[in-house]
Structure formats: C-alpha cells, structure tokens
Amino acid sequence: MQKRALVSVSNKENLTDFISGLVKLDYEIISTGGTLKKLQDAGVPAKAVDSVTGFPEILDGRVKTLHPFVHGGLLAKKNDPDHMKQLEENNIQPIDLVIVNLYPFKETLAKADATDEDIIENIDIGGPAMLRAAAKNFESTTVIVDPADYADVLAALEQGDVSLEKRRELAGKVFRHTAHYDAMIAGYFTEKAEIDFPENYTVTYEKVQTLRYGENPHQQAAFYRLPQDEELSLAAAKQLHGKELSYNNIQDANAALEMVAAYDEPAVVAVKHMNPCGIGMGDTVEEAFDRAYAADPVSIFGGIVAANREIDLATAEKLSKIFLEIVIAPSFTVEALDVLQQKKNIRLLELAMPASVDTYHRLTTVKGGVLIQTNDTATLDVDALEVPTKRKPTAEELADLQFVWKAVKHVKSNAIALAKGKQTVGIGAGQMNRVGAAKIAIEQAGEQAKGAVMGSDAFFPMPDTVETAAAAGITAIIQPGGSKRDQDSIDACDAHGIAMVFTGQRHFKH
Incomplete structure (x- = not known):
C-alpha cells in the first residue's frame, strides 16, 4: 500500500x-x-x-x-x-x-x-x-x-x-x-476574565539559551522567556558586545533593571549579587555614574551597571577604567561604543527603559510546588506620609528620604540604606537583625553618614537602630512604622532631634 x-x-x-x-x-x-x-x-x-x-x-x-x-x-x-x-x-x-x-x-x-x-x-x-x-x-x-x-x-x-x-x-x-x-x-x-490566581496555574516559556552552568559550576541551567515580551525584559535586550550572559549575570542584570526603572531623573545603579552597591542621580548620566561609583568604589568591581539614559563618551571613558561584567542602557553613542568595545570581556546590553514597571507574576519554586506573587510595584505617596516625631524633615531631607526609599526597596531584607545628596552612601543587606544591617551601612558610609538619611525596608521592633543612627549623625529616617513599640523609636528620635517618617508600606525582599 x-x-x-x-x-x-x-x-x-x-x-x-x-x-x-x-x-x-x-x-x-x-x-x-x-x-x-x-x-x-x-x-x-x-x-x-x-x-x-x-x-x-x-x-x-x-x-x-x-x-x-x-x-x-x-x-x-x-x-x-x-x-x-x-x-x-x-x-x-x-x-x-x-x-x-x-x-x-x-x-x-x-x-x-x-x-x-x-x-x-x-x-x-x-x-x-x-x-x-x-x-x-x-x-x-x-x-x-x-x-x-x-x-x-x-x-x-x-x-x-x-x-x-x-x-x-x-x-x-x-x-x-x-x-x-x-x-x-x-x-x-x-x-x-481578570483572574489573578486561577484554580490551575498554567504558564509557558520559550527557551532562549542553554547556560554554561547555574549559580555554581556543578549546577545546570537554561534561560527561558515569556512568549509575549514584557517591556522591561532582559530577554528583549539587544547585546551589542561581549560573551553570552551567565545565570548569575541574568539574575543581577534583571535586578539592576528593576532598580534603575524606579528613577525618573538620570540615574545609574551598580549591582552586586542582586543588591545595589551604589545608586546615584544627577543632571546627566555622567554625574549619576560619578555618584553611584563614589557610593562604593570597592564593591562595584566585577559588578553590573544599569543606566536609564544613553551612555555618552565621558561616561564610557569612566566605565572603561573599572572591571564590570555588564553595562545596560537604553542606548550608547557611537563614541561610547568605540571605547567600551575595546574591553574584551564586558557585555553591553541595549534595552529601552519603560516609564514604569508593569505588574507581573513572580514565581519562586519550592520542593513540590511554587509560590506566586505579584511583583512589588508599590510607590511612595508623599502626601500620605506620617511624621510622628517633633521635628519634621527639611525639604532637602525629604528629597533624600524619597530617594533612599526607592533604593532600600531593592535591598535584600533585613535592609538599611543611607543616602545624601542624590546618592547612596551606605547599604546593609540581608542581615538577620535590623541593627546589624544599620551598623554595616554606617560603617560603609564612614564620615558620609553624618547628615545622611536612613531608609529601612520594615519597621523597627525596638529603638536600638535609632540609637545607632543617632550615634553616626543620621538626621532623618524613613520606615514603614506599625510596630507595637513604635513609640520607643519615636521617643529616641525626639531625644536626638531626628526627623522620622512613616510610610505605612513594607518592602521585604527575600
């Protein structure tokens, strides 16, 4: 037949x-x-x-x-x-x-x-x-x-x-x-049907590439993308130079993108192990980079830099003087590319920066299951801030408090961030207690801690973090509030002349 x-x-x-x-x-x-x-x-x-x-x-x-x-x-x-x-x-x-x-x-x-x-x-x-x-x-x-x-x-x-x-x-x-x-x-x-969490959760991804390995060489890994690209998606980035991204590169680059997207003014974020090691804003991308670099010139080594403005020649020349894994920006001038492409191992990614980050589902696997939540898109409502202390923040302090609140949101909990003059000066990430995170941030800031503001991703369960901040010369604090012992921290701030602001909004990041 x-x-x-x-x-x-x-x-x-x-x-x-x-x-x-x-x-x-x-x-x-x-x-x-x-x-x-x-x-x-x-x-x-x-x-x-x-x-x-x-x-x-x-x-x-x-x-x-x-x-x-x-x-x-x-x-x-x-x-x-x-x-x-x-x-x-x-x-x-x-x-x-x-x-x-x-x-x-x-x-x-x-x-x-x-x-x-x-x-x-x-x-x-x-x-x-x-x-x-x-x-x-x-x-x-x-x-x-x-x-x-x-x-x-x-x-x-x-x-x-x-x-x-x-x-x-x-x-x-x-x-x-x-x-x-x-x-x-x-x-x-x-x-x-506007159903966020259906009775059966079906999601599908398309393979982008097999990776050399995962977090460590003995782990296998691959990179997949959603069939319909999100605007702020690393999978949609155009790689202009450098070798393939690794598993850790992709994790860090994604974190950097979400951080830099939070800022409207020219901003630069330096990331290491999914935490910001320096964030700076300025009138130009060069000024923003200068501030991000000055925030922690040690940790930026081997890190990832993301900018929300075009990389120009002056900025590229500064970037080329340090070892970086990746630079991400909406565009690069021809002159900037000429400079950066002389560095063999640097990866250059071009990706349009959206006006805001859309809500999407974040999946975390556990053995035998998966946790699903929407990403943290909450922004600060300045008009809804509560100031429980006797002293109110100055206009300059309030600007820095808003800046540091955007920064600390992206730091692993327990998280403390210090900022002054549109730049982070100290970051304490992923500590088992909040005062420990504060001490790390203050030690990193050194003399810059004096006159800086502090941001905390969650409330203070006791006044020890305020006392630590006061000893370092911190002048204002922003935190969610909501602890049963809030009054202890308020009293400590009043005793030291510190202005404290409650946001009513927590930003745990595990």
Missing part, C-alpha cells in the same frame, strides 16, 4: 523541498487550504483532504480534518490486526506521516490592532487534534511539528524508516508544543 502523508502548516518554511522529497519516496500527499495551494503552485502533487473524507470544509474552515477518515488513519495501530481490520471494513487508509503546525495564535496576540475575533479565530482546533492523535500513535505514525526536523526525518526515510526512538522524541516535542500553545490560550482567557 502506498504510504500517505498529511500536511497542513502555518509555517511554510522549507516546506516544498521537504514534501518534494517525500513525493520522490512515493508518498501520497494530502493537504488543506493554503498549504495545498502552495504545494500545487510549486508543482508538487498533492490532493485536497476533502477528496479523502468525501466531506467539504465547512464553517469557514473551522471543520475540515475532524473526520474518521483522517483520525482513523492517524490513530490505528498498525501492529493490531483488529485495528487494521476495522480500517479495511471502513475503507480508511492509514496515515504514516503527519506534518502540522498551528495557527499563529502568539503572533496574532502580539499585534496591536488584533481584535478579540482575530484572536479567537487563530485558536487552532483541527491542528492540535491531528498532532495529538499522531503523537499518541507514535509507534505507527511519524509526526513533525517543527520545520527544523524536516532534514533528519527525510534522511531517515531515505535510509528506510524513522526509528521508534526518533518517533517517540518527535511525539514528545508535539505534546510540549501543544501544551505551550494551550497555555498561551489559557493565559489570554484568564487575563480577559
């Missing part, structure tokens, strides 16, 4: 060459719609699926392959005599090879002018049904969903047949593909 191949694809890349190869191997080709037309226009012999089913396409093409003559041919086990007898009794011919890929749902979803009707009509029904049927019956049927597999399959067929192992591999690829497709559709309907 002549072998039969069923082909119906949206992605027609390398299609005619592959199908022509099947024809040379004496395959009968059946096809549908635009795929059939493309083959016939190219002179490749193929016949319409309705000539096999004896039933016309109906409902604007919604129904064309959903027929026993198709699915019987796809699902029959060739090694089962009863199955083959039933095919013969019903005049159904087995289908040996299926080449199908799906309606462009993702591409339609990405179009700014796509209507709901456009999106719905690009939900494929017949395609997934054929793919799943053929993949389920992989012992008897070879199924291809990816044009990248054409060459290997054709080569195998020319040598005799596709091995069972290869057919199983292709079937697995099909089910991953349809799961990915269905997850995008589920996401669309979940979003339209």
